[in-house]
Amino acid sequence: MQTVNLEKIESYNFRSTEAYNAIRTNIQFCGKDIKIICITSSIPGEGKTVVSFSLATSMAESGKKVLFIDADLRKSILISRLKADSAVLGLTHYLSGLNGLEDVLCQTNIENLDLIFTGPIPPNPSDLLDSEMFREMVASLKASYDYIIIDTPPLGAVIDSANVAKCCDGVVVVIQANAISYKFAQRIIKQLEKGSCKILGAILNKVELKNNKYYGKYYGNYYKTYTDK
Ligand SMILES: Nc1ncnc2c1ncn2[C@@H]1O[C@H](COP(=O)(O)OP(=O)(O)OP(=O)(O)O)[C@@H](O)[C@H]1O
Numbered sequence: 001m002q003t004v005n006l007e008k009i010e011s012y013n014f015r016s017t018e019a020y021n022a023i024r025t026n027i028q029f030c031g032k033d034i035k036i037i038c039i040t041s042s043i044p045g046e047g048k049t050v051v052s053f054s055l056a057t058s059m060a061e062s063g064k065k066v067l068f069i070d071a072d073l074r075k076s077i078l079i080s081r082l083k084a085d086s087a088v089l090g091l092t093h094y095l096s097g098l099n100g101l102e103d104v105l106c107q108t109n110i111e112n113l114d115l116i117f118t119g120p121i122p123p124n125p126s127d128l129l130d131s132e133m134f135r136e137m138v139a140s141l142k143a144s145y146d147y148i149i150i151d152t153p154p155l156g157a158v159i160d161s162a163n164v165a166k167c168c169d170g171v172v173v174v175i176q177a178n179a180i181s182y183k184f185a186q187r188i189i190k191q192l193e194k195g196s197c198k199i200l201g202a203i204l205n206k207v208e209l210k211n212n213k214y215y216g217k218y219y220g221n222y223y224k225t226y227t228d229k
C-alpha cells in the first residue's frame with residue numbers, strides 16, 4: 001500500500017461541517033447495507049468532488065473506515081487539488097492490469113481514510129468502469145471498509161457514472177442551486193433509475209444563503225450566533 005500526505009480540499013467552516021454531519025447521518029439512516037456510494041451530478045462543476053471528498057473525510061473523522069475512489073478517469077485533478085505529496089499509482093493502472101490492487105491503494109494522513117487516485121487518463125474510460133474487473137474490485141473492497149465513496153464525472157456529459165452506479169449500493173446526486181432546469185435533473189434521475197442502483201437523494205450545493213428567503217430569515221442569525229462564539 002502507498003502512503004500519501006493530503007491537504008483537505010476546502011477549509012471547513014461551521015456551516016459546512018454541520019451540513020456534512022447531516023448528510024453523513026442521513027446516509028447512515030439509509031440502512032446498514034448502504035456501504036458503497038456513488039456521487040454524481042448533471043453538469044460539470046456542481047461540486048461532486050468537493051462534496052464527495054468532504055463527505056468521505058467527515059465519515060472518517062467520525063470513526064468509520066472509509067475508502068475514497070476517484071473514478072473521474074477523464075480528468076485527474078484530485079492529486080493536485082489535495083496537494084498529494086507523491087506521485088501515485090491509480091485506478092487505471094489496476095483496471096488495465098499493470099498493477100495489483102495493493103499497489104494502487106493509498107493510506108492517507110487522515111485517520112481512517114484510504115484513497116484510490118485515477119491514474120493516467122485511459123483511451124476507454126467508460127469501458128474500464130463498465131468492466132467485471134471494476135465490479136469485482138469494488139465488491140472485494142467492501143469487506144475492508146465501512147463506506148466506499150466514489151467520485152464520478154457528470155452524467156449529463158458521459159455515461160461513466162451510470163456504469164459506476166451499477167455496482168454501488170446507492171447514488172447521491174449533487175445539484176448546484178440555480179444551475180440546471182428541473183427537467184434536466186429529472187432526466188438524469190431517470191437515467192440512473194434505469195440501473196438497479198438505489199437513489200439515496202440529492203444534495204443542493206452552492207446555495208447562496210444570504211439571498212435565500214428561508215435560510216436567510218430563519219437560520220442566518222442562528223448560524224451567526226454560533227460561528228461568532
Ligand atoms: N458549496 C460550495 N460553495 C462554493 N464553492 C463550491 C462549493 N462546492 C464546490 N465549490 C467550488 O466549485 C468548483 C467546482 O467544484 P468541484 O470540482 O467539486 O465540482 P465537480 O462537480 O467535481 O466538477 P467536475 O464535473 O468538473 O468534476 C470548485 O472550484 C469548488 O471549489
Ligand SMILES: [Mg+2]
Nearest residue numbers: 048049072152
Ligand atoms: Mg469532479
